[in-house]
Amino acid sequence: MLHQFLMTHREQIIALTRTKIAARVAPRAAQEELENGIPLLVDQLIQALQAEAPHSAAIQQEMEQSAALHGQDMLRKGYTVAQLVHDYGAVCQAITLVAADQGTAISAEDYRFLNGFLDDAIAEAVTGYGSQRERVLSQQETGRLGFFAHELRNLISAASLTYQVLRSGRVGITGNTGDALGRSLKALRDLVDRSLAEVRLEAGVGKRERVRVAELIEDVEVTATIDAEERGLQLLVHPSEYGLEVVVDRQLIEAAMANLLQNAFKYSRAGGHVLLRAYTSEGRVLIEVEDECGGLPPGKAEELFRPFEQRSSDRSGLGLGLAISLQSVEANGGELSVHDLPGKGCVFTISLPLAPPSPSVN
Template sequence: MLEFIRENRTELIRRTQEKVRTRSAPRATPQEIENGVPLFLTQFTDLLAATNGEQPPIRASGGSATKHGNELLQRGFTIAQVVHDYGDICQAITELAGDQAKRLSTREFHRLNLCLDNAIAEAVTEYSRQREQDLADQEVERLGFLAHELRNLISTANLAFQLLRGGTVPIGGSTGAVLGRSLTGLRDAVDRSLAEVRLASGQHPRRRVLVAEFIEEMEAAALLDARARNLDLTVAPVESSIAVEADRELLASAVSNLLQNAFKFTHARGHVSLRAHRKGDRVLIEIEDECGGLPPGKAEELFRPFERRGADKTGLGLGLAISRKSVGVNGGEIHVGNKPGKGCVFSIELPIAA
């Protein structure tokens, strides 16, 4: 059977590509059809050879199938594609053998299915292992960024405090402002970390939140931040009867992150506005800034973890990503509207409570 597969490689690739091309799910990609199928057949042939005595058994040889699974992951194939493509190859082999009147013995058929089982099982296992490793690497990276940010903020705050303690500079001057910004940065970093913990816990109790009261609470803290940055903050009146069902802490985290983002990128003595209103059966909470607008096609990139914009590279670039997740678990969405040359409007859209 192994010789049969090698002799008919071109035809098997053609048949498998046709199966992959016409299946409904998972949808085939051009890379999968043109490059993936030959790769899968090569791997399948190697694995079949390992069970045929031409090579040591799969597990004893250091995990040929595991190695293949890792290679497929690195090339961007999904688990669904691995399972279906190996299955399509096995089916193409069986059909071609029938068309050429080559009868597969019970032993050969058993070996073919054993190879298929091993290939899928080992590839999926390696996918899972690699995925866990990637997640662990991301967590180490996140903690590294956080530690670096906290160290910088603490160092700056400590230097400012030492100058102020010496009595040579006034607390109301630029040194005091530096200390205030550092403490605010520390608060923001801790708040982001707490929001991440709450998101990861999976516990998101929703309760009725009156939007007018919620916005009033957000305004109190935001005014202090705006004044510290020499910015003007306008908060529009909100209809008293409007309410949403939400995890209040996560919603507050989302709005707070959007406000901090607006303050951070609005030019000096600029203006930021916060407003909330009803739109049909939805509630919109909008934060508009004067950042100068975004380059074309950059809006969605803002929500990627560790994505930072502008000249100010402080922070982890996690705030907007956390905001999107926080709003998502509350059944809502975040959108960003671009006003070229002026600024951006970030909108949180939530279902209105009955």
């Protein structure tokens, strides 16, 4: 009986399977996969073969459920579908090689069952893997929508309250209450702009055009200057080199620049400066935003572009601005990086390919 052979030579089969998986070039083996994943697969097969009626509907359903759960567990541990398929194949090869080495003949019926089990296990595990991934993505989307709705509600509530106070006539529009209304409306605008950028990125809707870098800077400068003044900061804009052009989706790049500036204003010290400049280097246009946040803690730079990550104890906003900026820049063939200035601040750099010279007009 095949299940008796597997039980007798379990350790040898597991060891050979591990050797095969560890030696493969791609997908590369994970330690968890070698230590725990392989024994689980072999034990699954032994349990299926031990059943008195291995082809019964009840046993078949149990096998499929077990394989599906295994696929979901693989996803949670960071495995890929390719690893999953290769693991099952390696187990089958190891069984065949050990049987040949021991001079044990596998009957045609057992061999058909072995292949059938592995085929079903792969199919069901991959299905379970896919279902689990869909649930994870759905949960992430639900969480993002929940955060969005929460912030939207807060901003609308703040704007409504300040409007009611202003409408009563007890205070003037030029006072603190009017300023509070302005901040709420500006935050609503930023929230909508950020959401529109997300929609364009996810839908793949974009229109690249030849744009002067000076125009990009001018478009974001007016609003950014007002935002900086409201926070007690000064925005310093360095004139860009004449004639610099890039071929980009204008809305996405301007949204990325606006997010970087908002980020700089949020974390710079009161009374400080934020610099916006653009120049060329080695065939690329570099657009930089330098703030005075005081510098980053060790290891923090790598985390800044993750969704829902924020730079300090100030938890206002969703922590999505830098993540969206990164996606917007990369969607235009560019790169976004950050350079820490210890004790002073940070420099965020958008790097875009410099557009070739325009054809001369006769």
